[in-house]
Amino acid sequence: MSALSPTREVLRGLVIQTRVVRALLMREIITRYGRHNIGFMWIFVEPMLFTSGVVVVRSLLNSHSIHLPLVPFTITGYASVLLWRNAIGRCGNAIEPNRSLLHHRNVRVIDLYVARLLLEVAGASISFLTLSIVVTAAGFMAAPDDILKMLWAWLLLAWFSMCMGLVIGALAATSETIERMWHVVSYLFLPLSGAFFLVDWLPKRLQDAALLIPTVHCTELLRDGYFGRHIHAHYDVGYLLAVNTMLSLVALVAVKKVSDRVEGE
């Protein structure tokens, strides 16, 4: 080991970590979805059914106050919610069921989180993509204005969700109170997340407040990508990048703290 140069050592570490995360990913898919019936396809069928249900219900209620096509508005909103909710939610109890795997040197606490996060992000992305394609092909919504912008928004939201997942996961591992509190907070946060409104609809005073919330910037950017000149989107990518970078550092420190505690048990 000591004979290797630092760069080679980092590379070797990366190879091992990729191997471990891949193994955990496969394991996670099997334990969660099993090998029977449609198996791992549940990972995107489930959110897809959920989003479809919401679209149907909202179309029936038919709120005329929105001068935008309802279907794409709902899909972009709920897809975003599913991304951050599922990613963060799955981190709450990532260590306990996998504790026995920590007997293996190469399996580290952060790998347990990373595997789950990758799976959730992949699931939410596939479901968003599939649903959009199906609905567009069926003629219920128009093709997006700027796909790259939507992709960018999605990546920024995924980054944010993964960091939050690590932070909440680490906090939940240290205290059960925090784990329970998170469920409450995530419900309360739902209407504030930007999924159900455009910043432009809010009074000026509330707009500034809303733009403190990172996920609002993501949904605005996502919808700017979809609707283009039909809406006036408010967002600041610089703000998102700054928040995500800060949060990444906090997340890594939090996971390090938890690893030190957990690996000694």
Add this chain to the structure above:
Amino acid sequence: MIRLEQIVKRYRVRNGTHRVLDGIDLELQRGDKIGILGRNGAGKSTLIRLISGAELPTSGRVTRQMSVSWPLAFGDAFQGSLTGVDNLRFICRIYGAEFKKTLPFVEDFAELGKYMREPVKAYSSGMRARLAFAISMAIEFDCFLIDEVIAVGDSRFHDKCRRELFEKRQDRALIMVSHEAHNIREHCSRACVLRDGRLGEFTDVDAAYAEYNGAAMSHSP
């Protein structure tokens, strides 16, 4: 070679910290067989986890220049909701071994029959231990770590394990921790006694045993 230098391990407890290991030095070469004797709670398992790398020392340095197993004889390095086959597949992926090559060996050795394809949580403790042992023999290591001696299954299976580990893999290094001296006397060429967070080394297993026994007796009322 495996080298431990000035290993200290502290755990946080309710009021302050508890020092389990207090400056451990140990070196072992390829093929060395070391037994570590210690009473319950002396820190044997902690030491073996530190050597395996599953846990990191509070201070000090562990250098590994050969491949080291996970602490064997534990059925709990597995996932209960996965089947035996899936657990093997997982272990192979982690350690970069080829699943297809190891499967026949594990199936043959563990003698679990169709239970190989049932979730591990449906196993009896004996079955679980058999699977654990078979999987740990399927991945080749230069050094095996044994936390308490494997008392796996019936005497026939026990003999099989003994042959596989101690005879076929005689060239490998071995670190065994136990609170019973006879296992160590049987399989190790060097012995240490772990007491009060420190490791005393003896070239002679009997000397170590005498020391351990004396210490054990002086502690009893």
